[in-house]
Structures are given as C-alpha cells and as structure tokens.
Amino acid sequence: MRIKRLTIFLLALSILFIWIVSTYIFFPTRAFNNEMGKMKHIMKQLDELEGGVSQIMGANKNILHEMASEYDLRIEKIKKATEKEISQDEKLKKLQKSFNGGPVIPVIVFACNRITVIRCLDQLIQYRPDPRQFPIIVSQDCNDLQTKNAINTNYGDKLTLIEQPDQSDIQVPPKEKKFKGYFKIARHYGWALNQTFFKYNFDTAIIVEDDLDIAPDFFEYFVGTYYLLKHDPTLWCISAWNDNGKSNLVDMENGASKLYRTDFFPGLGWMLTKELWTELAPKWPKAYWDDWIRRPEQRKDRACIRPEISRTRTFGKYGVSNGLFYEKHLKYIQLNDKFVPFSKMDLTYLLKNYYDEPFLKEVYDNSIEVSYHNLRTLVLPEKQSIRIPYTKETYKKAARAVGLMDDFKSGVPRTGYRGIITFHWNGRTAYLAPPRNWNGYDPSWS
Numbered sequence: 473m474r475i476k477r478l479t480i481f482l483l484a485l486s487i488l489f490i491w492i493v494s495t496y497i498f499f500p501t502r503a504f505n506n507e508m509g510k511m512k513h514i515m516k517q518l519d520e521l522e523g524g525v526s527q528i529m530g531a532n533k534n535i536l537h538e539m540a541s542e543y544d545l546r547i548e549k550i551k552k553a554t555e556k557e558i559s560q561d562e563k564l565k566k567l568q569k570s571f572n573g574g575p576v577i578p579v580i581v582f583a584c585n586r587i588t589v590i591r592c593l594d595q596l597i598q599y600r601p602d603p604r605q606f607p608i609i610v611s612q613d614c615n616d617l618q619t620k621n622a623i624n625t626n627y628g629d630k631l632t633l634i635e636q637p638d639q640s641d642i643q644v645p646p647k648e649k650k651f652k653g654y655f656k657i658a659r660h661y662g663w664a665l666n667q668t669f670f671k672y673n674f675d676t677a678i679i680v681e682d683d684l685d686i687a688p689d690f691f692e693y694f695v696g697t698y699y700l701l702k703h704d705p706t707l708w709c710i711s712a713w714n715d716n717g718k719s720n721l722v723d724m725e726n727g728a729s730k731l732y733r734t735d736f737f738p739g740l741g742w743m744l745t746k747e748l749w750t751e752l753a754p755k756w757p758k759a760y761w762d763d764w765i766r767r768p769e770q771r772k773d774r775a776c777i778r779p780e781i782s783r784t785r786t787f788g789k790y791g792v793s794n795g796l797f798y799e800k801h802l803k804y805i806q807l808n809d810k811f812v813p814f815s816k817m818d819l820t821y822l823l824k825n826y827y828d829e830p831f832l833k834e835v836y837d838n839s840i841e842v843s844y845h846n847l848r849t850l851v852l853p854e855k856q857s858i859r860i861p862y863t864k865e866t867y868k869k870a871a872r873a874v875g876l877m878d879d880f881k882s883g884v885p886r887t888g889y890r891g892i893i894t895f896h897w898n899g900r901t902a903y904l905a906p907p908r909n910w911n912g913y914d915p916s917w918s
C-alpha cells in the first residue's frame with residue numbers, strides 16, 4: 473500500500489514539473505518577451521546592415537566599372553598618342569626628300585608659353601610657297617596648355633607640333649637664378665635640333681622663335697642662299713636679321729636685294745646645316761647658347777649671310793631677354809616688305825673667294841676717309857662711299873655718332889666683317905673700318 477502511495481506522489485510531482493516547464497515554454501513571461509523583442513530588433517538591424525552593405529557593394533561595383541572604363545580610355549589615349557607620334561614621325565621622315573629638285577627646309581618654331589606664337593605661325597603659313605618644301609615643326613617647351621591648344625586648334629595638318637619631354641627642374645647656380653629661362657631655352661634647343669637632324673634626318677633647318685614677324689620673301693631668301701651655305705665651308709649660317717637694320721642705317725629704297733657676309737652671328741631667324749649641328753650638339757651648352765656660339769672655339773672664323781633689310785622683326789618684348797633692349801633698339805629694326813626673287817639671282821658674289829678682295833678694295837681704296845667728328849659738317853661728293861676709321865679707343869664713340877650698335881660679342885662688333893661694319897648713311901654706303909692691316913678680332917674688346 474505504501475508503494476502505491478509513493479508512486480502516486482511521484483506521478484503527481486512529475487505532472488507538476490511538466491506543468492511548470494510547459495508553462496515556461498508555451499506561455500513566455502514578460503521578461504522572455506522582452507528578450508525576444510531585442511532579438512527581433514537586432515535581426516532588423518542586421519537586415520538593414522546587410523541592405524547597406526549590398527548598397528555599398530553595388531556602388532563599389534560601379535566605381536570599379538568606371539575605373540575600368542577610365543583605364544580603357546587611357547589605354548586608348550596612349551594608343552592614339554603613340555599612333556599619332558608614329559604617323560607624325562612617318563610624316564616628318566617622308567618629308568626629307570627633295571622638292572621639285574630643290575631642298576626641303578623645315579622651319580623649326582620654338583614655342584613655350586607665349587600664345588603670340590600664332591602671330592608668327594599665321595605669317596609663316598601665309599608666306600610659305602609650299603608646305604612640302606617648308607614643313608613647319610613647332611617645338612613646344614614649358615607644357616603650357618593654352619599655347620598648345622592654340623597651336624592644335626588653329627592649324628590642323630598645316631604644321632606638326634612636337635613637345636619637349638624633359639620638364640624636370642633645372643639646377644641653376646644660385647647667382648644665376650634669375651637667368652633660369654636661358655637654361656630652359658638651351659635645353660629646348662638641344663632637344664629640338666637633335667630631333668630635327670638626328671631623328672627626322674633633315675639636312676638643313678630654319679630656326680624661328682615665337683616672337684618673330686617675317687617678311688613676305690622670308691622663304692625666298694633662304695631658298696636663294698641655301699646653296700651658299702651648302703657649298704662655302706667658311707659660312708655657317710644664313711640669318712634673316714640685320715643688327716643695325718634701323719631705317720636711318722639701311723637703304724630703304726634700293727637695299728632690299730643687298731646681302732652681306734658677317735662675322736657676327738645674328739640669330740633671329742637663321743638657317744643651319746646638319747653638319748654644323750653634328751659638330752655643336754655634343755658640346756651644346758647648358759645656358760646662354762647665343763653667346764657661347766659666338767666664341768672663337770665655336771665660330772672658327774666662319775661667317776653668316778645677312779640682309780641689308782631684315783627679313784624678321786621681333787615683337788616680343790616680354791620674353792626672357794630684357795624689355796629695355798627691345799624698347800631702345802629692337803623695335804626700330806625695319807622689316808622688309810618688298811619681294812626679292814633671290815632664288816633667280818646670282819648670289820655667288822657672296823662666296824668668300826669672290827667676296828673678300830673686291831670688298832676690301834672698295835672699303836680701303838674706293839671710298840673717302842671721313843673722321844666721325846666731321847661727319848655732319850663735311851660736304852661730300854654725291855653717292856661716294858665713305859670710310860670712317862676706328863681704333864680700340866674710338867670705336868664706341870664713332871659707332872654712337874652714326875647710330876650703330878656699339879657692343880661686341882667675343883670681340884666681334886655687330887654686323888662686322890673683317891672688322892668692317894657696312895651701313896647706309898645719308899644716301900651713301902658707309903664703312904666703319906679698322907686700319908687696313910687689321911688681322912683678327914680681339915675677344916678682350918667688349
């Protein structure tokens with residue numbers, strides 16, 4: 473009986489236990505409800521988070537996509553640029569053949585950040601007789617976008633633009649900081665002329681800077697004198713510039729066709745050969761190339777041809793060289809406006825073998841000697857040429873008395889030939905001349 477009671481008791485206890493547990497499971501308490509609420513909240517937040525994450529993932533996908541297409545675009549651009557360069561190279565290399573039996577002479581225009589280069593380019597294109605004979609290559613330094621765009625949008629295939637790739641900073645001695653521009657110019661020349669002669673293999677080139685106006689017969693002048701440069705080893709350049717080309721010092725009426733030899737390197741629109749560049753390139757200076765080229769080690773007694781009336785004129789007053797020189801001097805240089813058919817003229821009188829003897833005879837035997845003191849008071853026979861003697865002591869005074877440039881570079885006076893400066897004076901030819909026994913320039917004259 474006792475066992476039966478115990479069994480009933482245990483049974484009751486079990487039922488009670490099950491009841492308690494079941495109530496706990498099936499009828500959750502408030503506390504439990506709270507927990508569930510929190511759980512749900514967390515789940516919701518997780519949902520939101522997932523949504524956010526997938527949104528971000530989506531955005532990232534877009535960015536990746538954009539990056540990929542940007543990358544493609546760049547590859548495309550690079551491809552195009554290389555293609556352009558290749559076709560440019562092909563184009564330039566093809567151009568080196570002769571034209572109508574005559575020479576092909578590229579014009580290298582040096583540009584940097586002056587948008588005024590288009591003034592120069594307009595004139596070159598306007599006066600150029602044939603683009604096949606005179607390809608225009610604009611070499612740009614300085615990476616200036618505005619200038620580059622101006623060149624690219626205005627001229628199409630009328631010219632070729634090449635860009636100086638080395639834009640690294642140049643180490644300049646502290647004292648020469650303000651002359652940094654001259655260092656950049658020399659580097660640019662070195663690169664561009666290497667391209668012209670060694671890469672594109674032209675045999676001659678005309679150099680023009682971005683601040684030059686040119687005369688209508690600019691090209692004709694260079695074609696006509698090309699053979700002189702090629703055949704006379706005592707010539708190393710043809711220049712379009714007369715350093716003393718002011719209106720009162722040139723024969724504006726009849727001087728357009730007159731040409732001279734000069735020991736002074738004028739620059740400012742000039743032609744050189746590949747042979748000369750091959751000689752100069754390995755020792756090309758870091759700066760001040762024009763003063764460097766005028767030194768005896770470079771010049772080696774060679775001369776240039778220069779016109780009586782300039783075929784170029786500089787309008788650039790805000791360049792590297794100082795504005796004062798422009799205001800006082802450069803802006804008065806006359807630009808020729810008559811067309812002279814140089815290529816149809818016999819210019820062999822300019823070859824050294826034909827030139828020197830008659831020239832010296834004319835200066836020392838056929839002209840009247842006049843001291844610079846008496847120039848304005850003396851009455852002279854009409855048209856008779858005059859010789860104004862000078863020595864080291866009197867050169868500057870005599871030059872100033874007539875309005876000539878009075879400076880020297882490596883001892884050579886501007887436009888001088890064998891020490892003699894030829895100019896036009898009140899309707900006659902005049903020579904500022906050293907003693908007859910002159911025997912060379914003295915670099916100590918400055």
Ligand SMILES: *[C@@H]1O[C@H](CO)[C@@H](O)[C@H](O)[C@H]1NC(C)=O
Pocket residue numbers: 659662663666753754755
């Ligand atoms: C130009 O070429 C010469 C000769 O090959 C070389 O010595 C010189 O370094 C080159 N200059 C430039 C700027 O590339």
